Amino acid sequence: MRYLIGIITKPHGIKGGVIIKPLTDFNRYQKDSDVFFYPHNDNNLKPLKLTIKTVKETPKGLIISFYDYDSIEQALILKGLKLYVFEKPHL
Numbered sequence: 274m275r276y277l278i279g280i281i282t283k284p285h286g287i288k289g290g291v292i293i294k295p296l297t298d299f300n301r302y303q304k305d306s307d308v309f310f311y312p313h314n315d316n317n318l319k320p321l322k323l324t325i326k327t328v329k330e331t332p333k334g335l336i337i338s339f340y341d342y343d344s345i346e347q348a349l350i351l352k353g354l355k356l357y358v359f360e361k362p363h364l
Contacts, residue, residue: 284348299362310354
């Protein structure tokens, strides 16, 4: 089962960071953890993995960077994607 945990709203800075609107109360965003998205937001395709490099909390939302995404051009591609995990949260 998959769990929707956030939406990438826009890029942040020139080094590939993005702002994420979290949709969960659980701390699902940690360094070196994996999140998944569906290409073109099409749930019929195989999900692709992103590994979190850094996490920073701000009033605007979470600023997160991912490994292998190091430029604003790459971050723009991620804009609007829904992020998922496949693990049930620990209560």
